[in-house]
Amino acid sequence: MGVRDELGKDLDGLDAGVGGLQTVTATVFDVTEDGKVNISMQGADIYGVACTDAYRNRKAGDTVAVRRGAVPVVLWRLGDDPADTEQADIEQIATQTAQDVQVVRAATYGTGAPAGSGWQTASAVYVRKVDGKIEVYFQVASVADPSPGTPSVPAPKAVSITPSASGTWRSGRPDDYAAAPTQGDWTGRGNRRGGWFYGSSIQSACAGKTVSKMTVAFARKTGAGVNAKRPLHLYLHAHSSPPSGQLNLGSGPEELLSLSVGAKGTATLPAAWVAALASGTAKGLAIYAGGRADYMAVTGGKITISFS
Template identity: 75%
Template structure:
């Protein structure tokens, strides 16, 4: 019997002993790539639990209500009303959408002057493109109606760079037996190091811009190492593509993210790392650990770059 089925039976028995209790509270350890959650329930860890649509914006650390039964289900989050936080997110997205839209109330033409008050004759028209959006300026002989203020130039939109390739190395050469980047040593055959490669795409995306932040997304695969939450040991590297020999590690390690089996997460890179990647001094990210304790296999590697 699997741990999920056993815990479900235990919860069902506890509920019956408590006079028919239908739910128990639990803490979310992590959120998986498919939207399920890993839970800590009454001191036991439960992996890959499904959730109802009522449980939105799922995050590690949430306290949730779990319906007891042979197949437990997360019903909803316990705690404060998330409406205020959601409003802030909606307003932020609305501002970004408005900045992306060219707003003109009306566009008409004819052989004579326009009818109505407030029109000004333009002696010259200037245009420029800012962050792929068009700006228009009309030069007039005299100002009869004050011009509306020009909005501030928005920051360039974030850019997401996906790896062109990835791999694992052991014993100074590529390890073809690993299905995805892996750290540590589970079998005693040697420590593995994994990496993601981006060519020159990161530096190209940052050229001429000021980087505010870089984040990276990872998903820990199930079935590799222990299920419990363990840290990724992250490094920089200077390879634009997978080397045929050893994968050389740069700055690190940094334990920026801890993941349980099947979980996904996002880490913010140190500012010094973001600067190195933006300038081309570093080209990609790697993971490396020794022994069984932090052994894991990881997919993902998309880097999102925000500018100021």
């Protein structure tokens, strides 16, 4: 049964003596990969709570209204008017869209001079390509109407790089029993380390450009480790593809992101790591931890590269 059906059933069956639909406030501390949320409510942590369509742009830290019951449901977010908080995002999307579209209002031709006013005779035409766009310059004998200025060249669009492979290593060799990159040791058979591999894609994407930021997105699988938030212990590595022997770790660890069970999140990589990945000194990312405390399995690994 869907969230709407559950909510409708509860509303239809309310007893007047109960005082109506019972809601309480809660705090979201993680958003899961399937769009649900993990919340703190009345002193307890509850995982995998479904949400109505009214709760959009879900993120950790939100204060929300929750329908209590055996199956709690997040009804909506409490806070500022979204019209204020979303304006910057809308403007950014509109600006990017305008930059992606090359516009000429009209292109006509004929054997005679064009009709109407404002036309200028061009004695020569020049063209060039800048940032993948065509620029056209017309040389005229005299300027009857001032030319518009040439817009500045925008920063290259961000690029997302998906791992070409991933895996887990234990005792110096690949661990085929792990379905996703894993850190730590739950059973006492040895610490695991997981890795994501990108070939030369990161270095190629950065060639000839100025990198301003790299972020990486991860999601924590259910059924591995404790439910509470635990940190990913991130490392660099220098393997372009999965090694047949040990996955050797580079710089690290960095605890850039903590996730509860089922949650997804994005981490911003340190500047030194960005430089290493962009130059090809480092090739990918890894996770490693000792013992049970931070044991978890992780999926994702998509790196987004922003330029300036």
